[in-house]
Amino acid sequence: METVLGWVCAYTPEEVFAALGIESFRLCGGENQASAVQYLPVNLCPLARACLSEGLDNAGTGASLSGVVLTASCHALVHLANAFQHARGGNGQFFVHLLDLPRTFGREDDAACRAFAAALRDLAGRLGEFYGAAWSDEAFLTAIDKQQQVRLLLRELYRMRRERPEQFRAAGLLEVVRAAGRTRKEELAPVLNSLVASLQDAGSGDNWDSAQDGMQDGGPAAAVFLEHLRRQGSSLGPRLLVTGNSLPPAYFDLIEDLGGNVVGDDLCQSYRYCLPDTEQTLDGGGRDLFMTLARSYLRRPACPRMLAGAERFAYLQALIRECQAQGVVYHTLKFCDASIYEYALLRNRFMEAGVPVLYLETEYRDAGLEQARTRIQAFLEVLGPPTEKY
Amino acid sequence: MRLMITAGIDVGSLSTDAVLMRDGETLSQIIINTGAMARSAAERAFGLALSAAGLRASDVDAVIATGYGRMSVSFADSQVTEISCHGRGSAWLSPKVRTVIDIGGQDSKAIRIDGKGNVVDFLMNDKCAAGTGRFLEVMAQRLELELAELGREDQQAARAAQISSMCTVFAESEVVSLIAQGVPRPEIVRGLHLSIAERTAGLANRLGLAPEVMMTGGVAKNPGVVRALSEKLGAKIILPPEPQIVGALGAALIAQQKHARQSV
Ligand SMILES: Nc1ncnc2c1ncn2[C@@H]1O[C@H](COP(=O)(O)OP(=O)(O)OP(=O)(O)O)[C@@H](O)[C@H]1O
Numbered sequence: 030m031e032t033v034l035g036w037v038c039a040y041t042p043e044e045v046f047a048a049l050g051i052e053s054f055r056l057c058g059g060e061n062q063a064s065a066v067q068y069l070p071v072n073l074c075p076l077a078r079a080c081l082s083e084g085l086d087n088a089g090t091g092a093s094l095s096g097v098v099l100t101a102s103c104h105a106l107v108h109l110a111n112a113f114q115h116a117r118g119g120n121g122q123f124f125v126h127l128l129d130l131p132r133t134f135g136r137e138d139d140a141a142c143r144a145f146a147a148a149l150r151d152l153a154g155r156l157g158e159f160y161g162a163a164w165s166d167e168a169f170l171t172a173i174d175k176q177q178q179v180r181l182l183l184r185e186l187y188r189m190r191r192e193r194p195e196q197f198r199a200a201g202l203l204e205v206v207r208a209a210g211r212t213r214k215e216e217l218a219p220v221l222n223s224l225v226a227s228l229q230d231a232g233s234g235d236n237w238d239s240a241q242d243g244m245q246d247g248g249p250a251a252a253v254f255l256e257h258l259r260r261q262g263s264s265l266g267p268r269l270l271v272t273g274n275s276l277p278p279a280y281f282d283l284i285e286d287l288g289g290n291v292v293g294d295d296l297c298q299s300y301r302y303c304l305p306d307t308e309q310t311l312d313g314g315g316r317d318l319f320m321t322l323a324r325s326y327l328r329r330p331a332c333p334r335m336l337a338g339a340e341r342f343a344y345l346q347a348l349i350r351e352c353q354a355q356g357v358v359y360h361t362l363k364f365c366d367a368s369i370y371e372y373a374l375l376r377n378r379f380m381e382a383g384v385p386v387l388y389l390e391t392e393y394r395d396a397g398l399e400q401a402r403t404r405i406q407a408f409l410e411v412l413g414p415p416t417e418k419y
Numbered sequence: 420m421r422l423m424i425t426a427g428i429d430v431g432s433l434s435t436d437a438v439l440m441r442d443g444e445t446l447s448q449i450i451i452n453t454g455a456m457a458r459s460a461a462e463r464a465f466g467l468a469l470s471a472a473g474l475r476a477s478d479v480d481a482v483i484a485t486g487y488g489r490m491s492v493s494f495a496d497s498q499v500t501e502i503s504c505h506g507r508g509s510a511w512l513s514p515k516v517r518t519v520i521d522i523g524g525q526d527s528k529a530i531r532i533d534g535k536g537n538v539v540d541f542l543m544n545d546k547c548a549a550g551t552g553r554f555l556e557v558m559a560q561r562l563e564l565e566l567a568e569l570g571r572e573d574q575q576a577a578r579a580a581q582i583s584s585m586c587t588v589f590a591e592s593e594v595v596s597l598i599a600q601g602v603p604r605p606e607i608v609r610g611l612h613l614s615i616a617e618r619t620a621g622l623a624n625r626l627g628l629a630p631e632v633m634m635t636g637g638v639a640k641n642p643g644v645v646r647a648l649s650e651k652l653g654a655k656i657i658l659p660p661e662p663q664i665v666g667a668l669g670a671a672l673i674a675q676q677k678h679a680r681q682s683v
Pocket residue numbers: 430431432433434435486487522523524525526527551552553555556566567568569635636637638639640641663
């Protein structure tokens with residue numbers, strides 16, 4: 030059976046795995062959180078628990094997990110690393126690594142970049158030793174390049190979603206980005222490339238047929254990605270931005286089913302995954318690729334875990350303008366202190382700025398959909414223009 | 420021209436309520452238990468409201484369903500959340516209302532509305548039974564009281580017993596030990612009302628309390644909770660003549676507006 034290396038957080042450098050030729054797999058956590066019960070308390074982050082279950086069950090991987098690389102981004106992920114170590118790490122046959130992640134508040138910080146670069150170099154060394162893989166700067170450069178191509182192409186899909194939301198659903202785009210973290214980038218880049226090209230060519234309405242025509246020779250990977258974007262979206266309904274913690278695709282679907290139009294997000298499993306730009310820094314000479322990579326990851330907009338109230342608010346406001354969003358859905362996972370505090374920091378600022386916010390808490394499972402339905406529907410009723418409200 | 424007749428059906432976790440209206444006049448209103456089948460409760464409530472008004476289903480121009488069972492009302496023309504419906508119903512009953520507090524069987528909500536009854540903002544507690552009507556149902560059963568007796572019992576209390584847990588399960592065991600200690604029942608009841616009031620005031624204050632305040636939902640029929648909440652909020656609370664039908668009333672009103680627009 031094929032083995033893969035699991036990872037969770039969007040700050041994880043897939044480029045390092047690819048440079049070493051290690052297959053990696055983004056754990057997103059499924060509906061089943063049962064296997065985690067033995068290792069993690071029920072009052073810990075449900076995403077961490079879902080990812081542990083997914084990893085232990087080898088669910089969805091089609092391969093068995095040979096190790097995990099987790100980031101010290103929040104205490105739940107630290108516990109997740111410990112749980113993997115405890116459950117699987119005993120005999121030294123399972124790679125568990127906790128990557129240090131400096132807190133930068135989303136600002137440029139040289140010391141933080143140097144520290145993160147050192148952590149990345151250390152990770153590369155340990156991975157090479159465990160998997161018996163040789164390091165090559167050339168392979169690293171290729172990996173960085175491919176990853177960047179994929180990010181730009183995915184961002185193009187977000188732009189389409191903003192500008193022509195009828196082409197495909199936001200839930201489908203989220204699935205695409207989640208799948209991107211499970212696919213070799215050299216395979217993915219050409220597939221995304223022709224997908225984006227055919228969607229660009231297609232007039233609205235007949236996107237599906239022409240995209241399909243354009244991708245005849247994309248192979249099975251292409252079919253999977255195309256399938257996710259098969260369902261048409263709608264340009265009607267209030268335009269929404271989703272932020273906070275990762276929200277499962279079924280909730281995106283619920284919002285869209287109820288008539289909301291998710292035109293943007295800044296979630297870990299979604300838009301934030303596509304953000305770091307390595308391109309500009311690559312030309313900048315110097316050629317310390319680890320430093321380049323560290324800088325690009327730390328430069329991107331901070332996640333709620335950074336508790337960067339003012340910076341995050343400014344960033345989200347810019348995103349709201351860019352997406353022309355009329356309201357914000359702030360999602361917190363139960364027991365996630367970082368996002369619950371951030372919501373408290375942001376709520377009043379949004380209110381003062383006249384941006385309506387919906388607070389949505391989930392346990393990262395579809396069992397909570399019916400409770401969410403009333404909140405979301407009521408929020409859409411609030412946002413709807415008075416004449417079309419009901 | 421015939422005047423328009425609309426119906427609002429609120430399928431809640433405990434009660435299903437129906438209101439029939441003709442051009443701003445209530446023709447009939449019905450409150451029944453939801454029971455285990457939301458769909459048949461809705462049909463039954465609608466049927467009862469029709470016969471109370473001497474009408475047939477075909478006389479009704481539009482039906483709007485609301486409440487958590489709104490999706491299962493197949494004969495409704497559309498579904499609107501109970502948040503919008505309580506907002507609209509309250510504003511119609513008393514136009515100066517800006518804050519609506521609805522405590523039903525399963526959740527509690529604080530709703531801010533504008534002068535027309537449009538919802539501006541809302542917060543809801545739908546995560547656990549604490550602070551809801553269900554909490555009081557469990558406790559009333561434990562104390563061998565009917566729901567309708569809770570208010571009177573509260574009035575006889577010299578002070579409130581201390582109930583420190585917000586959780587229904589733990590609060591129930593606190594009540595059991597208070598009974599064992601011989602604490603008079605009225606004091607326990609007042610303690611329970613105080614605990615609901617504290618939780619609800621927290622919700623309302625987080626939303627921001629704008630006068631005037633109206634309380635809707637079945638728990639508003641409990642004068643003990645209303646008084647405790649009014650004290651906690653430091654605000655007067657307006658009560659509708661029948662708090663339990665405000666959601667259905669709002670649905671019937673929204674149906675009038677919606678239908679009038681469609682027939683233009
Ligand atoms: N006569 C009464 N006296 C005191 N309290 C009452 C009385 N009737 C109902 N209640 C309270 O009202 C609650 C039910 O309120 P209501 O009928 O508004 O709920 P619902 O709309 O069915 O529920 P939800 O809105 O949560 O789905 C009961 O749990 C009970 O605590």
